[in-house]
Amino acid sequence: MPAEEPAPTQSRYRWLADELRRTIELGAIVDNDALPSERDLAEQYEVSRDTVRKAVRYLEERGVLYSDHGRGTFVAPALVRNMSRFLDSFSHDTSARGGVAGQKILLVEPAAASLAMAGLLGVQPGRALIRIKRIRSIDAHPVGLHDAYVVARPELHIDRAALERTGSLYKLLREGFGVLPAEAVENLSAAAADAEDAKLLQVPSGSPLLVCERVTLSERREPIEYCQMKYLPSYRYSTRLSRHGFES
Amino acid sequence: MPAEEPAPTQSRYRWLADELRRTIELGAIVDNDALPSERDLAEQYEVSRDTVRKAVRYLEERGVLYSDHGRGTFVAPALVRNMSRFLDSFSHDTSARGGVAGQKILLVEPAAASLAMAGLLGVQPGRALIRIKRIRSIDAHPVGLHDAYVVARPELHIDRAALERTGSLYKLLREGFGVLPAEAVENLSAAAADAEDAKLLQVPSGSPLLVCERVTLSERREPIEYCQMKYLPSYRYSTRLSRHGFES
DNA sequence: TAGTGGTCTAGACCACTCG
């Protein structure tokens, strides 16, 4: 029996997924325990089996559940649960970890796309960009440098004041201009801090840094920005991988 | 009209997905072009619309397609296409990039789980493990160190000879013992090479390294191994992020 | 053999986008 009816704005499977997640977080079903069968859940929550399957799949994608053909559907161990690693801004990601995100804006200026950057972003070389360079901090401690190149658009008016106000470039793009990041490609490696990095992050030159390059695309897969991020060793980047088939 | 019937062993939606991917790779539909509507595809390929939707979703998960409510289904730009980033072994990943994976086995020996490792793996402290330390190389150039701790099982007989023969720990676990990695959690950061790292990788002590820690789980979410990987700056770790909802 | 998840179908209606 449904504990509560789904809000009219929400789909039934999302509502069911939330119900199931709540049940799990309450500790009613523990790690690696089986859920009731899909047919039972369908009856209990008064939805079709297909709707149950959608809810289960939704939670599988988020690492909350996993299903085994012929055996059942189970609660994923806490280690992987909620390791969603979807698209996220530094600010949002940091507060999700219980920290306070900060920034010191070093630079907001027009720039032109270099050959390399144009290729990555899929725009013409020389295309107008807006460069934004910032020191990012968590709980007032500097942890990294962000060097972003946003593809300029006529309606886009990014200035230091607006950025300072919102504290998050993504939030500014979304709320100010309706630009919504939908997908991103990232490339991680290690590098030594150069003289400038060292000075800004207050570490010796040559110190190890985690370098993350990112290209962000809009819902229509138009390029939004290229960003190079350099982090101190204390910064940790977490992710979850699934098999999802037999690609081996 | 279907070009060819699906093999009896394969599901129809996987077959359709392969057909669509082939069509795209042939260049018949270019980046950001729209596919025929789901209803049209269902008619063309003589399947139900639901089967079309499953095929499309399958390719969306792999970064090949994306759909927009009310607009259509489109081919993802080449930048994100085929950036699947599912669970993969070093060997497989390397050959997918066109390189030849190599290894030099430094150590295969029994070990006991430390407190920290026991917590990560979800086993008792002191639990029997098998430690495997290797230098990994691409095209005969050393690129990283792998230090793996495999959870020992009675049926599991890992020795240097077997590992040398297969060249891949995952392949050995899969083909030798039917242990299939299903999910993994990774944690990346930067670190300086210590004296031992430096010697093994032939770089100065203090050089920047990309450190990747990974816990791998089986299909039943039993712990398989903990592995710490350290890579030179030339090694690149690529990933793709999606929004998948409104978690911002 | 009974029970589970996986696939497939046909049809209905809703929500969104765009000319």
Add this chain to the structure above:
DNA sequence: GAGTGGTCTAGACCACTAG
């Protein structure tokens, strides 16, 4: 308003797992 993807249903059968 016409066309698109998104949700939901009810029922059938297959493939796998376990006692």
